Amino acid sequence: METAVKTKADVIANINEFLADEFEVDIDTITPEANLAQTLNLDSLDYIDLVVVTESNFGFKVKAEDFPGIKTFGDFYNYVIAKVGLQDG
Incomplete structure (x- = not known):
């Protein structure tokens, strides 16, 4: 189910929600600096x-070669934001 996102904050909120749900972790443990x-x-x-x-x-294809550079949630946010083509805002 592709989610409509409008801002970087939307992307981050969506990521936090689906990761907390999918991996059964407390959403408060998901911070930009966390591994x-x-x-x-x-x-x-x-x-x-x-x-x-x-x-x-x-709604985009994730490439395995993109993952070695993703260490933190902040890295992951930036990766998704770049892939969905959002600019500042």
């Missing part, structure tokens, strides 16, 4: 889930 893999307790199969829910929520 994505540690906070979500990601193993290799969980990365596949992360790709699927991201593609489903935002």
Whole structure:
């Protein structure tokens, strides 16, 4: 289900909500500085889930080669924001 987003704040809020739900973590633990893999307790199969829910929520294809540079939630936010083509605002 692709989500309509209008601003960077919309993207971040949407990411936080679907990650908290999908990976069953407290939404308050999801902060820009937090380590994505540690906070979500990601193993290799969980990365596949992360790709699927991201593609489903935002309607773009995630490339495996993009993930090595994504360490924090802030990195992930910036990746999704760039992929959905949002400018400042």
